[in-house]
Amino acid sequence: MIVEGPAIKFGDKIDTDIIIPARHLKYTDPKYLAEHAMEPLDPEFHKKASKGVILVAGKVFGMGSSREQAAIALKAAGVKAIVAESFARIFYRNSINNGLPVIVVPNITKEVNEGDMIKVNVETGEVIANGKVLKGKGITGMALEILNTGSLIDYLKKVSIRQTN
Amino acid sequence: MSSQTLTEKILSQASGKTVTEGDVIEAAVDIVAFHDLTGYHVIEVMEKAGMVKVFDKGKIVIAFDHLAPPPDVRSAEIQGNIRKFVKDVKIPYFYDINVGILHELLVEKYAQPGQVIVAADSHTTTSGALGAFAQGMGASDVAAAAITGKTWLVVPSSFKVTLEGEPAKWITGKDVALKLLGDFKAEYFNGKSIEVFVKNPSAFPMDYRATTSNMGIEMNADALMFVPDSETLRYVKQMRGYETKLVTPDSEARYPEEYTIELNKMEPLVAAPYSVDNVKTAGEVQGTPIDQVYIGSCTNGRLSDFEIAARIMKGKKVKSRCIAIPASYEMFKEALERGYINTLFEAGCIVTYGTCGPCLGGHFGVAGPGEVILSTSSRNFRGRMGSNESKTYLSGPAVAAASAIAGKISLPGDVE
Numbered sequence: 001m002i003v004e005g006p007a008i009k010f011g012d013k014i015d016t017d018i019i020i021p022a023r024h025l026k027y028t029d030p031k032y033l034a035e036h037a038m039e040p041l042d043p044e045f046h047k048k049a050s051k052g053v054i055l056v057a058g059k060v061f062g063m064g065s066s067r068e069q070a071a072i073a074l075k076a077a078g079v080k081a082i083v084a085e086s087f088a089r090i091f092y093r094n095s096i097n098n099g100l101p102v103i104v105v106p107n108i109t110k111e112v113n114e115g116d117m118i119k120v121n122v123e124t125g126e127v128i129a130n131g132k133v134l135k136g137k138g139i140t141g142m143a144l145e146i147l148n149t150g151s152l153i154d155y156l157k158k159v160s161i162r163q164t165n
Numbered sequence: 166m167s168s169q170t171l172t173e174k175i176l177s178q179a180s181g182k183t184v185t186e187g188d189v190i191e192a193a194v195d196i197v198a199f200h201d202l203t204g205y206h207v208i209e210v211m212e213k214a215g216m217v218k219v220f221d222k223g224k225i226v227i228a229f230d231h232l233a234p235p236p237d238v239r240s241a242e243i244q245g246n247i248r249k250f251v252k253d254v255k256i257p258y259f260y261d262i263n264v265g266i267l268h269e270l271l272v273e274k275y276a277q278p279g280q281v282i283v284a285a286d287s288h289t290t291t292s293g294a295l296g297a298f299a300q301g302m303g304a305s306d307v308a309a310a311a312i313t314g315k316t317w318l319v320v321p322s323s324f325k326v327t328l329e330g331e332p333a334k335w336i337t338g339k340d341v342a343l344k345l346l347g348d349f350k351a352e353y354f355n356g357k358s359i360e361v362f363v364k365n366p367s368a369f370p371m372d373y374r375a376t377t378s379n380m381g382i383e384m385n386a387d388a389l390m391f392v393p394d395s396e397t398l399r400y401v402k403q404m405r406g407y408e409t410k411l412v413t414p415d416s417e418a419r420y421p422e423e424y425t426i427e428l429n430k431m432e433p434l435v436a437a438p439y440s441v442d443n444v445k446t447a448g449e450v451q452g453t454p455i456d457q458v459y460i461g462s463c464t465n466g467r468l469s470d471f472e473i474a475a476r477i478m479k480g481k482k483v484k485s486r487c488i489a490i491p492a493s494y495e496m497f498k499e500a501l502e503r504g505y506i507n508t509l510f511e512a513g514c515i516v517t518y519g520t521c522g523p524c525l526g527g528h529f530g531v532a533g534p535g536e537v538i539l540s541t542s543s544r545n546f547r548g549r550m551g552s553n554e555s556k557t558y559l560s561g562p563a564v565a566a567a568s569a570i571a572g573k574i575s576l577p578g579d580v581e
Contacts, residue, residue, distance in 0.1 A: 013440060022549075064546060066285055066301040069206075097303060
């Protein structure tokens with residue numbers, strides 16, 4: 001799976017209260033969540049992301065709450081993949097479970113500027129930015145299977161059908 | 166199998182094979198839990214997957230806490246839908262709005278040493294206080310675990326922390342959590358499981374342990390477990406009336422990293438805005454004016470927190486607004502019987518029980534623009550407790566109570 005797009009850049013420790021504030025958690029409609037993604041830092045984020053972007057961020061992206069709406073909001077806003085120096089565990093799983101590729105690339109924030117076109121190979125973890133090839137951690141195994149199926153829900157349906165047959 | 170850490174021992178047992186760090190395993194789960202705010206999402210995932218069923222009714226725990234009592238129509242609707250699920254699926258361990266906060270109930274009634282617990286809330290790490298490998302997960306993962314009784318995990322690296330000595334005056338579980346956050350920062354324990362050995366078990370009681378484990382997620386640890394000991398036995402016997410079995414690491418277990426905290430040398434700590442690892446001594450931020458104090462949440466809503474707050478507030482009046490929320494019916498009842506609730510009430514606090522409300526800027530004390538809050542809860546992210554232009558400091562109950570009395574961040578000695 002290869003995804004491409006311009007980068008929107010954030011720093012370290014972007015927490016889930018920034019990605020989607022708690023007051024929006026009473027809803028799960030992706031369209032509603034998209035409009036409020038990253039609201040505390042940039043209320044216009046969803047407009048910038050709507051054409052399809054790659055998020056580039058620093059350390060422990062998605063730290064904090066277990067709210068799955070964080071991954072849903074970013075994906076629905078137009079984020080095609082997130083490349084970060086590290087991810088918080090729960091957010092990482094939530095992203096894969098909702099079909100949003102997440103790639104760990106050390107020092108990525110030093111190599112990419114806002115607006116740069118970048119290309120991400122989700123399986124190998126290879127990221128091409130500014131003519132440079134950066135080596136990251138790709139998605140493999142069951143996580144890749146979930147991502148390729150589209151979501152954990154679709155994967156569950158598939159596994160359940162497999163078992164029934 | 167003879168030299169395993171607690172993490173390895175639990176995850177070997179749960180997956181039916183000997184595991185080591187980095188292994189991706191399928192683990193059987195002992196408890197799956199969710200609350201009102203995440204619960205409707207969990208059920209929604211089940212519905213979309215076409216599998217509204219659970220693997221074992223007796224292993225599901227549901228408690229209403231985030232939207233309790235409902236602050237608006239949508240919250241009431243969410244709770245109504247979950248009550249219907251509870252009825253349809255016949256879930257026996259269901260707690261409506263009058264019982265308490267999910268993580269506190271898991272500690273009081275369900276968590277056991279050696280279990281694997283997953284729940285749709287990040288602060289699930291709290292059950293690590295009893296030596297359970299407890300992780301928060303998103304709605305999809307929890308729905309999958311509830312349906313199948315299994316989840317996949319990456320075996321984390323074990324990090325040993327030893328607590329030595331008796332805590333210095335006013336030092337509790339919050340200070341230990343903040344000490345680890347300040348010394349290692351919020352990303353260090355990513356992919357690690359923290360195992361805490363208490364040299365003198367009775368000096369660091371279950372209340373303190375629950376607070377420290379609760380903030381394991383702020384350290385981004387996979388789990389923060391206290392190695393079960395005589396205090397674990399005492400607590401389970403006292404709260405539930407039965408003996409629990411201890412599950413402990415092997416004496417030969419190897420830990421890649423170790424760290425020791427000398428409790429007698431600690432001083433009260435505070436996390437300043439806007440990060441849990443922006444840790445300072447309370448003395449460094451002493452005098453900062455505050456608008457509101459919040460004592461409670463799944464982090465610090467236990468009896469010892471209210472005992473400390475009552476000791477400091479006795480016979481005094483608060484200068485800032487103060488909201489105090491024991492985490493459960495049991496905690497409220499005991500605090501009521503011991504007179505702590507009355508003391509806080511007479512000092513001018515608003516007291517209720519069993520809601521997460523203010524911690525997540527939900528209801529019952531939302532921060533306005535420009536306001537400064539001192540909270541015993543777990544997070545001080547931007548906008549966490551309300552307005553993006555508000556600021557939250559985090560502390561233990563002693564600094565919080567003293568600050569409420571003084572109307573500015575204070576040490577307990579300042580108001581004694």
